[in-house]
Amino acid sequence: MKPAAFEFFDPRTLNEALSLLNQYGNEAKILAGGQSLMPLMNLRLVRPKVIIDINRVAELAYIEPGAGGGLAIGGLTRHRALERSSLVHERNPLLAETLPLIGHAHIRNRGTIGGSLVHADPAAELPALALLLDAEFVLHSLNGERVVHAKDFFRSYMTTAIEPAELLAEIRFPAWLAKPGWAMQEVSRRAGDFAMVGVAALLTHNGNGTCEDARIALFGVGATPVRIEQAEALLKGARLDNRILLEAARVVSDVLEPDADVHASAEYRKDVAGVLTRRALERGMQRLREANEV
Amino acid sequence: MSTKRAIDLTINGRQYQRLVAVRMTLADFLRHDIGLTGTHVGCEHGLCGACTILFNGEAVRSCLLLAVQADGSNLKTVEGLCTGEDLNPLQLAFQEQHALQCGFCTPGMLVTAYAFLKETPRPTEAQVREAISGNICRCTGYQPIIKAILQAADMGESGSQRSEDRDQPLSSRS
């Protein structure tokens, strides 16, 4: 399986990359880590006329403290760099725990966070995490830059808000909440595979056992990752106990209308989404207790 | 439309200058332009690991890289793992443990193991199992490969035996 012919550019600066994008627009594809794009090209499922390889745009790879105690990560940052970053471990334990679940080491050596987010596979972990954590995406073009919130970024099946002449230059994760309970649960066919169903959850409470903030994001269940607002609303302000967790899990299961594929039926996903939500919330609650114990 | 590019790179310590078609994969370039056929192609969509090489010291899937992307880089393939005429301790451990049958996955496994042991010189069995989980083997059932990598870890670069408690996770060791 060999790719169809294309024209190749490898700009050295962000400006160069943006000029090329501006010039070629829809005819071009950005090549970053290549772990998603190259298979599609080898299979000839995707046949861009132009490839803009941004791997030499060094200014796009960085991990820095973000405003207000969060993280600012350049789009070209490799998963492996994130895995090894003490700043990430410190400022976002959920992101740190999720990274080793992504594919295998070889994939993480090349794959980038920007690439993963723009590729927007609905069964991938990072888009769901971005949604869960209210991340913001800084999109650059020759015309300037704009910031898109994660909730507005993932539009439909592998389609994001990014315009043809835009590049995802930076991802901003807000500051980690104070002593949250968090969890990531997924079911995949094999370790490292895309999830059949996955849940990421985050809980905070106000010190009396009443839930303050509750966030539940699901992946692998539809065209995009989703936050289940009805379940979140149920938890917010409620006393955190097993009964409410079960109810929240049931709501998730009821609300979802997942797709089917060769690995799992819609019913499986609906079912297991509820199970994993319950387990994620249980784990989150456990972490909450641990974090808040003096 | 420019379809070829000149590239300059180092492979297994040797310098090469070539003119390549921009769409040629790095795996094909190594195998057919350079003649280093030790690196194998099993799937061309990044899921089997047979094409694993070291790209600037990191294990990557060469079927998912274009040759032009390797301009200026330093590559190591299975052919570069031997120390001179002899097989290195990792390769010898593979032979002793019968960690290969048809041998097709072996170069990818060796390169993966080599890079892994450099980063984690005294791994646990679980860590080794995880480290090779991106390399498919159809013949051995993986066990002997894991044993071979653990044996090589035990031997270390010097080739001398070390008796370490391998069951302790790395982080708990001083």
Added chain:
Amino acid sequence: MATQYIGAAITRREDLRLLAGQAVFVDDVKLPDMLHAAILRSTHAHARIRSIDASKARALAGVAAVVESKNIEPIARPIPARIYALPGLDRYLQFPLARDKVRYVGDPVALVIAETPYLAEDALEEIEVTYEPLPAVVNVRDALRDEVLVHEQNGSNLASHYKVSVGNVDDAFRVADYKRREEFKTQRLTGNPLETRGILAFYDPAQDELTVWGPTKVPHYNRGLLSTLLNFPEHKIHFIEPDVGGGFGVRGEFYPEDFLIPYASMQLKRPVKWIEDRREHLLTANHSREILCDVEIAATRDGTLLGLRAQVFGDMGAYIRTHGGVVPAHVADLLPTPYRIPNYECSVHFVMTNKTGTGTLRAPGRYESSFIMERLVDIVARDLGIAPVEIRKKNLIMPEQMPYTVGNTQPENKATILDSGNYPRALAQALETFGYEKLKHLEGHYDNGKYHGIGIACFVKNTGRGPHEAARVLVDAKGNIGVYLGIATLGQGHKTTMAQICADTLGVALEQITVYLGNTDYMPTGGGTYASRATVMGGNAVYLAALELKQNILRIAADQLETKPDQLQLRDGTIYLTEDNGESNPLMSLREIVHVARAKGLYDKDQFRLDVSANFTSLRHTYTYGAHLAHVKVDAETGQVEILRYLALEDVGRCINPLLVHGQVVGAVAQGIGATLLEALTYNEDGQLLTTTLKDYLLPTSTDVPPIECVVTEESPSTLNPLGIKGVGEGGIVATGAVLANAVACALAPLDVKIVELPLTPNRLREWIRARPS
């Protein structure tokens, strides 16, 4: 015979090359002026071909030729079945290129030959084919209605059928206290060797010789077939076996490409190389295992099995391939084993569908039939309130019954006779090694969200398929030994095994021996490597040839030393007096033997020949046997199965190289685990294969295969060959589906979940859990 090498865990000399990256697989072979082929394949499961326009493709720069069906029409013939050519199957054979119709997605329609593989793929896209789609039939039940005919000229999709009968099944069912009927299904699977198929053909017009790299498994047979199809003399065709990246039954049969590529080279008079890609492999290399079995069992109240009645339906795909009817036939011939079931009847049906053609996959028919029988035995045990171990002990064929005639369970009424075996002992040993007694309290135990299950499965595997194999062993002028065989090697390590047998039989050091096999020029004929036959057939042929050679050597030495041959021995390549066990007085080296023989002109006299060929003939199979045990944990909420422990015990009669034998068993178990939990070739109702990449057809990785506890025993040597060996390679996969299904069924027994289908994916387990009666 004193053995130094036989039975020793000798590491393989093959390895050094493979480890250094110096192996030569077919795609590593480069010839000057080489062209590359790509194949245009049907995207429809069933359609008439209205027109093909390859003009644009031919006009592309770098394209040497495009071959269509009309170009090969004058010589094109259907590819015949090599084995199990049962009556009627020959009406459904495949031509190298589809003619008026395509019958499966992947059916070859045209061949492009270009300067590079990249250009060849570009050219494929320029060929315009007009199809008239037809409805497709994708399962045996629909196919049997004969509403959509895959080969309409034959009037039916039922290509063949036959029945085997042992004892009196009707009587057995009449008197039985207990009867149970179930329908079992196994999924469509393929072998996925890590190296895909590949052929490099070079027709040299100057020599008028055709050389082909890539063939393996049955090279002599395939060469003969190619000779017929090309109408080109066999002795002018040379098959060279390069290093081979695994086969598992799938690689090495004669496919359309095995005709097309050599044909193209002969037409273009340049080397032509074709390397299959992974998507193509999933789509077009032989599929296997999709079996539907409607089975009924009869027993007494106390668990004695009385009768078995089965209907087996094999989904053969759109064309009968070179394996003929072997897969369903092997479901039927050993279905009752390893149990004494005196009354057995089985109808076997070969059904055509619009899917890729089928062939063998490691332990063809046996993985399936073991699953069926072992599940059935557990179901009966549960119904009758008998422990799974007890019901097996009660019904296993006993060692004193060996050789045991199962009955005339093979096609054409041929008998299946088990050569030797102590099945109860194997089961007992497996149970003990596993520590079953201490663990069985965990059966069905619920612990922290998961259910524990323990599965048991006993198995028998037919191996050592004959009928003949020849070996040639010779001594050269320097006293080195050359061993030549007509078998192939696909990664098993035969070159080491054969050398071990020769070394001990002859009495020479292992290092003095070189083994040559795979290439057709080495031997005039050969049976090939498949059906776990190579060491049995080839090894015994080497043994016989080496034995004769040794006698000749001793005669030459005796003649020279003026004594009798029985006064002399050959050890480590040196002649000593028989009583000289300390080897203190070497008398002659092999080199001197050769020198003397030549000097005296003895070299060509029969009893002094230093170049000996011998034939080993065996018309009956050998049978390995054993038991597998598995301990699993099932997450009933997600359907995920975790294997905590897996034990495989197999008796191989006699073990030539324990390192290699263990490797085969463990490797086979790993493949079986993958097949049972992960793999499936899935078609939609339009006959489109949905699993065309490794993202969807999931192969087991290191985190999917637990450490396998492997026990190899040598309790029951085969009575059918001098070395007492039974073939190894397939046995390890036979009981994998069975044992895991039994373990999962055991785990989910508290939930009353019925397990009669494979694979055991999370999705399906959840479906069966939801469907349960309570």
